[in-house]
Amino acid sequence: MNGGLKEKHLTASIISAALIFSTFVMAGIVFIFHLFGMNFGLINLIGSGQAVIIIRPVFYFLGLSLLYGSRFLDAGILKRKFDSQDDILKALFTSSLIKAAFGEACAMFGFILFMLTGSYWDFILLFIVSLFYQIYNFPRKSAWQDFINAAKTGAVIPS
Helix, strand or coil, X not given: CCHHHHHHHHHHHHHHHHHHHHHHHHHHHHHHHHHCCCCCCHHHHHCXXXXXXXXXXXXXXXXXXXXXXXXXXXXXHHCCCCCCHXXXXXXHHHHHHHHHHHHHHHHHHHHHHHHHHCCXXXXXXXXXXXHHHHHHCCCCHHHHHHHHHHHHHCCCCCC
């Protein structure tokens, strides 16, 4: 592997790992709130319990639609002709960062939902989905190398 691939892959891996770590930081905060019984929920403090009926499905939809929508965004970035290896690396780097950010955003929606409603399980569900998504889409050198080889030869690009 050349230096450009190593550098881009290492940077993408570090950023993806940092986003996974931030997801665990949110989980730690939620756990501390839950442990000390501070999961009151801001909506419940205001006295608008009916708003939870609307807010919960909206946040679930937003979080999960980001994960589903990233597939189409990824296809738009990676399913095109590339002029050079630098273009391929930029596309792989961009794709990895977008997938990592969308995975972290799903957990963020769960965190916001926890803060609004006080429901521990709302966060846990979105956290687990986010964590599996981030681990599944973590940048792997072998996948990057396979993609570069396929893009150079014009073969079917692996997904």
